Amino acid sequence: AQSVTQLDSHVSVSEGTPVLLRCNYSSSYSPSLFWYVQHPNKGLQLLLKYTSAATLVKGINGFEAEFKKSETSFHLTKPSAHMSDAAEYFCVVGNNAGNMLTFGGGTRLMVKP
Amino acid sequence: NAGVTQTPKFRVLKTGQSMTLLCAQDMNHEYMYWYRQDPGMGLRLIHYSVGEGTTAKGEVPDGYNVSRLKKQNFLLGLESAAPSQTSVYFCASSPLRGRYTEAFFGQGTRLTVV
Numbered sequence: 001a002q003s004v005t006q007l008d009s010h011v012s013v014s015e016g017t018p019v020l021l022r023c024n025y026s027s028s029y030s031p032s033l034f035w036y037v038q039h040p041n042k043g044l045q046l047l048l049k050y051t052s053a054a055t056l057v058k059g060i061n062g063f064e065a066e067f068k069k070s071e072t073s074f075h076l077t078k079p080s081a082h083m084s085d086a087a088e089y090f091c092v093v094g095n096n097a098g099n100m101l102t103f104g105g106g107t108r109l110m111v112k113p
Numbered sequence: 114n115a116g117v118t119q120t121p122k123f124r125v126l127k128t129g130q131s132m133t134l135l136c137a138q139d140m141n142h143e144y145m146y147w148y149r150q151d152p153g154m155g156l157r158l159i160h161y162s163v164g165e166g167t168t169a170k171g172e173v174p175d176g177y178n179v180s181r182l183k184k185q186n187f188l189l190g191l192e193s194a195a196p197s198q199t200s201v202y203f204c205a206s207s208p209l210r211g212r213y214t215e216a217f218f219g220q221g222t223r224l225t226v227v
Contacts, residue, residue, distance in 0.1 A: 006155075009153060034215055036218075041221075042220065042221075043117075043203065043218040043219055043220045043221055044156075044203065044205075044218040045218075046215045049215055090155055090156070098214060099144060099161065099163055100158060100161065100171070101146075101156075101158070101216060102158075103148075103155030103156040103157070104155050105153050105154055105155045106153070106155050
């Protein structure tokens with residue numbers, strides 16, 4: 001079985017400063033990992049995914065995440081926050097069969113002007 | 114390019130009423146899913162389907178039924194709604210390509226049971 005923990009339920013940053021959203025996972029096999037973003041009253045959009053090809057994964061809108069097996073982490077970062085980044089972010093782990101996604105509790109990112 | 118479409122977008126039910134949520138996808142995906150989203154709990158899987166005519170239980174299936182009579186449609190039914198089923202419901206689909214394949218989500222249905 002797999003699980004994922006997002007370490008912060010809320011993160012607040014100022015526009016132009018770095019963003020760090022933390023995620024730890026648990027999996028009995030080499031995991032598939034995803035970050036999704038949900039803007040207010042919208043569906044979920046894929047930001048990036050880890051497929052074991054590279055430990056540093058680049059996504060859309062300047063986001064990237066680094067897979068660290070020794071720390072069982074997959075933290076999401078962005079060098080400079082923009083007001084439009086304000087949203088809820090979900091770290092997700094897939095099961096080995098590829099038919100089920102397990103979501104973390106979500107991190108709400110607030111960006112102050 | 115509709116993707117995954119859910120109807121309705123909003124609904125208010127009285128306790129004990131029944132309703133069906135419809136999900137339609139136009140991407141010819143094999144897998145379809147129903148999730149519910151509650152504050153602080155992320156999305157939890159209710160039921161899923163790996164192909165036309167098949168369904169399976171997810172993490173929180175009690176009080177819900179599903180059907181997948183056509184490949185493009187996945188229906189979620191509430192036979193007797195309860196206030197605990199107040200939530201935002203998301204449908205998703207994914208192609209049959211293995212465990213690194215992401216899911217594509219609809220816009221959600223906000224359901225309130227009073």
